[in-house]
Amino acid sequence: MGESLYSLSSIIKTTPNTVPIGKLHGKVLDISGLSATVSGMHGFTGVGDRVTIKALDGRDITAEIVAFRSNYAVVMAYDSLEGIGAGCPVIFPLYKKEEREQLAGATLRINDSWLGRVIDPTGQPMDGKGPVLPGGKPQKLHASPPQAASRARLGPRIDVGVKAMNLFTTCRQGQRLGLFAGSGVGKSTLLGMLARNTACDIAVISLVGERGREVREFIEDDLGAEGLARSVVVVATSDTSALMRREAAYTALSAAEYFRDQGKSVLLLMDSVTRFCQALREIGLSAGEPPATRGFPPSVFATLPRLLERAGPGPMREDGKAGQITALFSVLVEGDDQNEPITDAVRGILDGHIIMEREIADSGRYPAINVLKSLSRSVPGCNSDEENSLIREARAILATWDDVKDLVRLGAYKQGADPKADVAIHIGPVLEELITQRKNEKVSLDDAFAHLRQILRVQDHN
């Protein structure tokens, strides 16, 4: 394959930049389920290449090669395969070898006009506010993470405006956290609060596989006009193809990298990684992979770290500064299944996790974060000694309060039985009140620590 490409490019040396030097013509052989088999593509195409299928009604349908069987390419469409039949022509533009390398994989020209917009994974606006401006450097959608050695260190701690997180999972610029929760526990609301309140330059929000109604509610109610103004929202709803849902994650990461490379502090919010993995599963199974781990083919667990690793500190720039992508990836945990493979994989890759629980939401405490089960690996390094001891003390009180809460409610606890429990019964509810926050309320990191200090100091003097 390499040899034939080489000879082709050496024959036609004078071709101007990035103009195809010819076209490869193939045909759809058969279609089953979500994929089609195509002849005439082997030798010049590889997995990940995009081809065009001419549908019976004359439409051009973009498809991607996901596998080869013998000499036949297996393709999936970005749209539906409806209107495509056996015998439909398939076209792949041929480029010179060296240009092909530059063009390998899909690219988008992301630019500043994406700010404040809702965009689909192919870069088309979805908000009816007119076209986004053309231009900008082509940004690779499936880029590799920066080399570990060239990456800057984590930045200073970042104020996310949410008390429970600022205090108990203090986060640094460039850190990547997982947000684990079932549906309806308050994920979208929390992500909206973070998008509006976090002290960052730009928020990039990727909504993967949500229903159209949920997307609208998120943008209008949770994010709001003020949040949207400094955000790029990339959306693929649940009714789009698996390729589109996968690309919603990649396009968002590329947009985040575009702003990071300007030296900006970017907040990336992805809802949800589970739906991204489900899209990868559909693609992998159609390509003929075995369903290895609870229906997920092995490629999912190879692809996932490469996506998540793209967030984090950027490479050091010439001016000695580096942009940062601070990221929060949501994971759907249905029925409290901690052995669920995606939960397991994501938890292992990221630098911390935030756990939201239905029982807490049911009790009316929002955001429904279980701070005792949540952890940020950059704490205690980013806080002062005094702040760390405040947090240790608060955690200990909350843990004891958790233990005795039920006894107290049943009236089975006798005041004075255990001095630690007495303190917890007194202070525990006050601390729970402290980390409760209305969705339109913003509390700075310093104010949150000041309030915590006040609660614990008063307790010390009693």
Ligand SMILES: Nc1ncnc2c1ncn2[C@@H]1O[C@H](COP(=O)(O)OP(=O)(O)O)[C@@H](O)[C@H]1O
């Ligand atoms: N901070 C909050 N304050 C008050 N109510 C909240 C808060 N967060 C979530 N809720 C309630 O929980 C419901 C579900 O939240 P949502 O963010 O849509 O959950 P998810 O995205 O996890 O499905 C909301 O309709 C709202 O009533």
Ligand SMILES: [Mg+2]
């Ligand atoms: Mg939601």
